[in-house]
Amino acid sequence: MKLQQKIESEIKNAVEKIYGATLESVELQTTRKDFEGDITAVVFPMLRVVKGNPVQIGEAIGAFLVENVAEISKFNVVQGFLNLVLSDAYYLEFFNSVQDFSTFGKVPQGDTAIMVEYSSPNTNKPLHLGHVRNVLLGYSVAEIEKAAGKKVYKTQIINDRGIHICKSMLAWEKFGNEETPATTNLKGDKLVGNYYVKFDQEYKKEIQALKEIGKTEEEAKAQAPLIKEAQEMLRKWEAGDEETVALWNKMNGWVYAGFEETYKNIGVDFDFYYYESDTYLLGKDIIEEGIKKGVFFMKDDGSIWCDLTEEGLDEKLVLRSDGTAVYMTQDIGTAVQRVKDHPDVGGMIYTVGNEQDYHFKVLFLILKKLGYSWAENLFHLSYGMVDLPSGKMKSREGTVVDADDLIEQMTETARKISEELGKIDDFSIEEKEALYKMIGLGALKYYILKVDPKKRILFNPEESVDFQGNTGPFIQYTYARIQSILRKAGKVSTALDLTSIKIHAKEKELIKIIQQYPDTIQLAAENYSPALIANYTYDLVKEFNSFYQNVPILATDNEQEKLFRIKLSAAVAEVIKSAFSLLGIDVPERM
RNA sequence: GGUCUGGUAGCUCAGUUGGAUAGAGCAUCUGCCUUCUAAGCAGACGGUCACAGGUUCGAAUCCUGUCCAGAUCACCA
Structure with missing residues (x-):
């Protein structure tokens, strides 16, 4: 039985015995830092069934608990709050009982699977910062669900057909001079994206010309030759015109190669892909x-x-x-198809921006009405837009923060800081590059994931993402610090002698936070929130650094305490690594 | 106009069954590297929790209304 439950039932017991009253429930919370104690029982709600002075009631219950619960060593009452102090032995025994902190808190995989869709890009342009938020969120939520015991399939639907790609195709055909990624040395998605922009520029010229001869804006937009040609191209594609399909295949191929490079760069993966060209007739x-x-x-x-x-x-x-069909038709069809393809799927998570909140509300309702059992377990992982100080990002107008550029930029910042500090001068070029990227990505991922998905992010490219304070690199740094200690400590295999260890307040705090990790994973899974994991990790790391700077680890005379501190540090490192893996962030041995 | 989301320190954000004096980081200012990595630690400064009512022992949190910001309400995707 968990200690919380035990305390709860013992408090009920106490009230029963002392006052002859029955408590429906007991309100427990973790004790605030400014007070002595670990767990606090709130007396106020009890006043409904027990009449009297809250402080006296607290004293009476406290005394009873110390008497009857071995883990509780002391108590104090402040106003209506009964603060319970847990014994050092309780914490030490918990710590000692965990066999492996690298798997601590993770639940073995169950049978029902959940499908997580994320990314879902159009194939007419490269990925930008908005996609990055989508991809990071989706990947992280998938990892969190896995850790919470779900079987997970990561997927995406690639919007590979439609008027948007025809625009890029048409512009390339007209103005492209047979350019290819190979001849231009451009990533395929970038090349295709350039022609999407080119189309828009030429289209706007045509609109302007038509307006000058007296057409309205709307007429001009509808009648411009380029848009008509693009629409014609879409018709040909749908009719299976060989030449059009060949061009479409060629350009999409370039784009896929580009996307894969970017995904690899970001460090995310997928179990399988769905293509809109295969699914748009479904439903x-x-x-x-x-x-x-x-x-x-x-x-x-x-x-x-x-x-x-x-x-x-x-x-x-x-x-x-x-x-x-309309969009809704194919989304219904695709959902059903996915369960046909993977019968163990019992639910789906769609990582899509909040502009589609209404769409998914309707989609889920319809699927429920149609009576699918899995329709009860659908979740729209909705997230706020990433805006720039200048407003919305628009690919057509080139006002986007490109995903590859962004990673490059973060890597450069990491390089600059790292070189100034000069701690890894003995690294090889390759090791250095890998580290800079790990840190740059860590900064970016943490920056995005620590924010509640629902909130919109204002990204200012002029102000660089922080590398200090509540950031990815700070947490990575702490991990590296611990590794340094462990290297110096060498091999320690001796078992702990719990009775000879006097526990330090900071150590106790650390164990308390570690103890919360399993619940944090569950909570994050229930709420589909990587932010909870990020904030948890920060709390842990902040506490560790305080411990590190205030308590000597290796420079201790008492061998048992030294061993305990080393093991505690190692445990913190394992939890950091584990938590960060749920965010898709790697941690370095040195930095 | 209807619906949904957000509004907490100068800035970026925590604050999940309603609980004690609302917490971090950045920025500003003080200290701390001959001792385990200073991307750090210790501290100071900084708040009408958008506003107004209500519910109760107690509200940033729940309810109602107002204001501000964003999204959405197509035989578009």
């Missing part, structure tokens, strides 16, 4: 079934709708009057 048969089930209805013009007015929403179109 129509499900709509048919849905009509039979009475989930959907047909209007006079033949269009199919879902009535969500009872749920407080509008009617939603699921099939056009001409029988063609």
Whole structure:
């Protein structure tokens, strides 16, 4: 039984015995730092069933607990708060009981799988900072769910078809002079992205020209020759025109190669891919079934709708009057297809920006109405946009922070700081480069993941991401510091003699925080929140550094205490490494 | 206009079943490297928790209204 539960039932016991009253529940919390104690019971709520002075009641319960719970050594009462002090032995025994801190807190994988979708890029342009937030969030949540015992499939849907890619294709055909990634020495996604921008520039010129001869903005946008050609190209693609499909294949191929490079750069991976070109026709048969089930209805013009007015929403179109699919149709189809492909999937997480909150609300409702069991376990991992001081990022206008450039920039900052400090001058070039990248990525990932996903991020490229304080590099640094100690300590295999160790207040704090790690993983999994892991790690690391600077580890006379401190430091390092792996951040042996 | 999300120190953020004097980092200022890595530690300064009501022993947290910011409400994707 967990200690918390034990205390809870003993408090109920105490109230029963002393006052003859029955408590429904007991409110426990961790004791605030300014007071002596580890666990605090709040007396106020008890006043409902026990009449009297809260301080006296606290004293009475406290005395009872010290008497009856071995782990509680002392207590004090401040106002209506009963602060319980746990014995050193309790902490030492807990610490000693953990066999392996590298797996501590992680739950073995269960049978039901959850599918996590993230990234989902369009193939007409390179990945930018917005995608980076998406990818980091999705990857991290996938890792957290795994640690919490779920089987996880990471996937993405690649939006490889549609008018956007046709725009890039058309511009390349017209203005490209047969350029390829090889001839230009450009990453494929960058090359294709350039032509997307090129299309927009030329298109705007045409619009301007049409406006000058008296057309309205709207007319000009619809009638410009370039957009008509692009639309024609999309029609040809849908008809399977050989030349168009060949060009599409060629340019998408360039883009995929570019994306893979970026994913590798960021350090994320996928178990399998879905392509919109394969899935965009899915879902129509499900709509048919849905009509039979009475989930959907047909209007006079033949269009199919879902009535969500009872749920407080509008009617939603699921099939056009001409029988063609809309976005919702293929999302329904794709979800169903995924479970067909992987029957163990019992739920899905979609990592998609908050601009699509409404879409997913509707999608999930419809899937529930259709009666799929897994529809109860769908979650839209919605996140706020990443904006620049100048406003929204727009690929067409080139006002984006490119993912590759950003990583490069962070790596450079890490290099600069590292070279100034000069602690790793003996590293080889390769070792140095790997370290700079690890630190640069650590800074970036932590910077993004420590923020609650729902909040929008304002990213100012002029102000660099911090490397000090509550940052990835600070935590990496602490890990490296511990490794340095462990190297100096050499091999220590002796078992601890718990009775001869006098525990220091800082050590006790550290064990307390370590003890919270399993709950933190569960909480982060329930809330789909890497931020909880990030904040936890920071608390742990901050406490360790305070310990490190105030308590000698190796320079201790008492051999048992020295051994304990070494083992404690090693445990902290393992937890840091473990927690950071849930964020997708690596930790260095030296820095 | 309807709906959803956010508003906490100059800046970036914590604060998850309502609990004690609202916490960190950055920035500013003080100390600390002949002792385990100073990307650190110890401390100072800094708050009408957007605003106004309400619920109660107790509200940053729950409810109502207002203000501000963003998103969304297409036979677009």
